[in-house]
Amino acid sequence: MNETAIRFENFYYGYINGNVVLHNVNVDIGKGSFTVISGPSGAGKTTLCKAMVGIIPYYYGGRYAGNVEVLGETTKGKRVSDLSMRVGLMLDDYESQLVSLTAGEEVAFGLLNHGFAPNEVEARTKQALADVGLPGRENYQLDELSGGQRQRLLLASVLAVHPEVLVLDEPVSAMDPDGAHALYKLLYKIYQEYQMTVVVVEHNINFLLPYATNMVVMNKGKVAAQGTFEQAAAMAYEVPELRPNLPELWQIKLNLEKRFNIKLGAWRKAEDAIKELQGKFVGGELR
Amino acid sequence: MIEAKAVNFAYHRGEPVINDISCKVENGEFVALLGHNGSGKTTLSRLFMALLHPRSGEVLVDGVNIENLEPADLAHQVGYVFQNPDLQILEDTVFAEVAYGPRCKKKSETAVKEQVDAALEAMGLSDLADAYPRTLSFGQKRRLGVAAALALSPQTLILDEITNGQDEQEKNNMMAYLERLNQEKGITIILITHDMNIAREYARRAIVLQNGDLVFDGTTADLYDGKRELSEWGLSQPIIATLSARFSVEGQTAAEFCEKLHLKEGAIG
Amino acid sequence: MKITAFTQLITVLAVTAWVFLLPVPVVATILVLELALLLYIKHDRLTMAAIGALTVFTGMMILLQLLFGSPLRVSLAGGLRMFVMTTAFLCLLAATKIQDIAQALVEKFHLPCEYAFMLTTALRFVPDFLTDSATTLDAQSCRGYSNRGNIFKRLYSYLAVVKPLVMRAVAKSDTLALSMELKGFGANTYQNMCPQKLGIVDYVVLLIVIVLSTYPLWSKYL
Numbered sequence: 001m002n003e004t005a006i007r008f009e010n011f012y013y014g015y016i017n018g019n020v021v022l023h024n025v026n027v028d029i030g031k032g033s034f035t036v037i038s039g040p041s042g043a044g045k046t047t048l049c050k051a052m053v054g055i056i057p058y059y060y061g062g063r064y065a066g067n068v069e070v071l072g073e074t075t076k077g078k079r080v081s082d083l084s085m086r087v088g089l090m091l092d093d094y095e096s097q098l099v100s101l102t103a104g105e106e107v108a109f110g111l112l113n114h115g116f117a118p119n120e121v122e123a124r125t126k127q128a129l130a131d132v133g134l135p136g137r138e139n140y141q142l143d144e145l146s147g148g149q150r151q152r153l154l155l156a157s158v159l160a161v162h163p164e165v166l167v168l169d170e171p172v173s174a175m176d177p178d179g180a181h182a183l184y185k186l187l188y189k190i191y192q193e194y195q196m197t198v199v200v201v202e203h204n205i206n207f208l209l210p211y212a213t214n215m216v217v218m219n220k221g222k223v224a225a226q227g228t229f230e231q232a233a234a235m236a237y238e239v240p241e242l243r244p245n246l247p248e249l250w251q252i253k254l255n256l257e258k259r260f261n262i263k264l265g266a267w268r269k270a271e272d273a274i275k276e277l278q279g280k281f282v283g284g285e286l287r
Numbered sequence: 288m289i290e291a292k293a294v295n296f297a298y299h300r301g302e303p304v305i306n307d308i309s310c311k312v313e314n315g316e317f318v319a320l321l322g323h324n325g326s327g328k329t330t331l332s333r334l335f336m337a338l339l340h341p342r343s344g345e346v347l348v349d350g351v352n353i354e355n356l357e358p359a360d361l362a363h364q365v366g367y368v369f370q371n372p373d374l375q376i377l378e379d380t381v382f383a384e385v386a387y388g389p390r391c392k393k394k395s396e397t398a399v400k401e402q403v404d405a406a407l408e409a410m411g412l413s414d415l416a417d418a419y420p421r422t423l424s425f426g427q428k429r430r431l432g433v434a435a436a437l438a439l440s441p442q443t444l445i446l447d448e449i450t451n452g453q454d455e456q457e458k459n460n461m462m463a464y465l466e467r468l469n470q471e472k473g474i475t476i477i478l479i480t481h482d483m484n485i486a487r488e489y490a491r492r493a494i495v496l497q498n499g500d501l502v503f504d505g506t507t508a509d510l511y512d513g514k515r516e517l518s519e520w521g522l523s524q525p526i527i528a529t530l531s532a533r534f535s536v537e538g539q540t541a542a543e544f545c546e547k548l549h550l551k552e553g554a555i556g
Numbered sequence: 557m558k559i560t561a562f563t564q565l566i567t568v569l570a571v572t573a574w575v576f577l578l579p580v581p582v583v584a585t586i587l588v589l590e591l592a593l594l595l596y597i598k599h600d601r602l603t604m605a606a607i608g609a610l611t612v613f614t615g616m617m618i619l620l621q622l623l624f625g626s627p628l629r630v631s632l633a634g635g636l637r638m639f640v641m642t643t644a645f646l647c648l649l650a651a652t653k654i655q656d657i658a659q660a661l662v663e664k665f666h667l668p669c670e671y672a673f674m675l676t677t678a679l680r681f682v683p684d685f686l687t688d689s690a691t692t693l694d695a696q697s698c699r700g701y702s703n704r705g706n707i708f709k710r711l712y713s714y715l716a717v718v719k720p721l722v723m724r725a726v727a728k729s730d731t732l733a734l735s736m737e738l739k740g741f742g743a744n745t746y747q748n749m750c751p752q753k754l755g756i757v758d759y760v761v762l763l764i765v766i767v768l769s770t771y772p773l774w775s776k777y778l
Binding site: 059079080082089097098099100105109115116157 | 653654655676677679680683684728731732734735736737738739740741742744745748749750
Binding site: 336338357358359360362366367369371373374375376377387388389391392421435436439 | 688691692694695696697698699700701702703704717719720723724727
């Protein structure tokens with residue numbers, strides 16, 4: 001991952017009537033990576049997402065310093081709607097991001113606004129709906145779709161403009177585990193098929209363990225750890241208050257590596273962990 | 288004490304959602320109500336609160352059939368806390384918000400103050416009594432929802448996905464308060480949740496629903512012994528439970544599990 | 557028989573003018589035609605309920621006029637006019653998609669796109685708010701708010717619980733506005749949609765409308 005998709009340089013931000021929520025943030029998100037942004041509530045993760053599309057600081061206003069670069073260009077002076085053609089953003093209140101009455105109109109909305117010809121709009125709408133597993137549902141009214149389907153519709157409308165980067169802010173916070181797994185599986189499939197860069201803010205990193213290549217851990221508005229998933233997890237483990245947010249498998253791995261001064265595998269699945277642990281350890285009370 | 292006796296329920300003319308369920312929750316219990324999406328766990332909890340009424344069978348609260356009652360009638364005995372705190376915040380201060388319940392019941396202001404202070408103290412919100420509720424963090428708002436239900440001094444609290452969408456610290460924080468309520472004040476907790484770790488760590492009893500049927504009613508120790516195939520019921524086994532079972536040790540958390548492990552002879556160093 | 561939203565809008569506006577220009581028997585005939593049309597397009601419970609509510613409202617209006625001393629004929633004529641105008645709007649809503657109406661308003665009537673889009677937004681979020689209001693009432697119910705009592709008491713209590721809904725609406729509208737900005741909403745939105753072309757049927761209907769609207773001018777020659 002030599003090229004950078006999104007770069008934050010010495011970025012500070014404070015909302016108009018509020019405190020500074022991002023302090024000296026330096027983040028590099030590599031092109032083609034699948035990056036998890038994690039950290040406790042209030043760490044600034046949502047603010048970071050919004051800064052990737054220029055909403056912060058340009059749409060909301062407020063105090064800022066430093067620079068945000070998206071695909072090589074600064075976000076300063078750019079229209080939010082133009083940036084969103086290259087960086088697709090899905091906020092956690094996905095209901096309020098759906099503005100139209102039917103599925104087809106929702107996907108077509110952004111395309112029409114950017115001047116795509118009607119037949120191109122039709123073709124892209126069809127493709128986007130098929131990609132998210134809602135083929136042929138152009139005429140479905142919004143209230144005919146379940147919560148999970150509505151979220152996939154939003155994903156389709158974001159994908160239709162063919163962005164290079166996808167940013168999702170806590171997409172599964174209101175979902176049950178099955179729904180969450182299904183959404184991330186779909187996301188990974190799209191990530192691979194279209195060779196996109198994906199950034200996901202997620203509390204429960206367990207869901208993303210099979211997919212994440214990189215991780216950024218935020219804490220109180222600062223970057224606490226960053227790098228490949230392995231590197232960032234190890235760094236985060238050293239900070240006791242950040243430890244509980246790591247996947248349990250990795251809490252175990254890093255605990256044992258430290259205690260016994262050994263190296264264990266970079267487990268992405270429970271089975272891998274169990275296999276290696278059973279090969280090397282036995283259980284029992286401390287003598 | 289809440290009891291369901293051969294309860295059946297379906298929405299309007301739809302498919303049955305609760306099939307002949309019987310169960311009883313005694314005072315002082317800490318129960319996790321579990322099940323896949325659409326299993327009927329939320330519906331069952333609403334039947335307990337008279338938000339819905341069964342097609343057949345009975346729901347009894349403290350021995351009384353609640354078929355002719357509405358939730359307001361039960362508020363002194365059962366508190367129901369919804370998942371989204373934003374949908375119920377009415378007042379301009381935390382105090383007034385928690386006082387809403389007692390004031391609806393026309394209590395005297397002294398009684399109201401007493402009950403509100405007790406509820407705020409129980410949920411760690413005493414310092415925020417004068418704060419504007421919408422400036423609270425999400426975790427604090429959730430606790431506000433619980434305090435609001437507590438203000439009427441119910442014996443039982445039913446909580447719908449109360450830890451959903453929160454980070455680990457907030458989850459543990461909320462659960463610690465609930466545990467305290469259960470252990471120090473004897474309040475019955477019925478927790479509807481998807482989170483297997485929380486259920487395993489805090490609840491002592493689990494009721495599992497699947498497609499409207501009751502498929503398990505027993506201790507959480509039994510449910511999470513690490514040997515059951517929970518995926519049959521649309522649930523997942525918590526990873527620590529699986530690992531603990533494989534190594535025949537006891538461990539609630541990752542750290543506890545690790546303490547019980549030792550390197551095998553000849554393992555690579 | 558496809559009539560564009562534009563033609564329908566013109567017809568509705570014309571009907572609104574006709575109720576004052578044309579004699580009462582003609583207006584009554586229009587009402588009968590409208591009701592027949594409405595029930596032909598949509599005869600579900602909602603439509604019947606709407607007609608029922610309108611009838612009641614018209615009745616109340618007539619009574620009110622009588623109370624203020626208007627003669628019976630005038631009161632009845634006034635009520636009839638109102639009924640015809642509102643039924644015309646009901647027909648419009650039943651016959652056309654709100655998206656098409658919004659598009660016609662922007663294209664032909666030069667309404668600013670934000671106002672036109674409000675029509676679609678309203679329809680989009682009304683079901684969501686109904687669900688939210690049901691949840692809010694449930695939550696307050698569980699805290700001791702009783703739904704019993706006469707209709708006025710219930711309405712009054714209901715007002716008290718409306719506040720969380722309003723707050724939520726405000727928060728949602730923030731996200732909605734942001735969303736619209738992200739998707740590039742603006743003048744382009746309606747410009748780039750497939751234009752609604754007028755067909756033969758449209759011209760025929762428009763001709764009839766013009767003829768009927770100029771009744772005062774040529775009626776003297778009958």
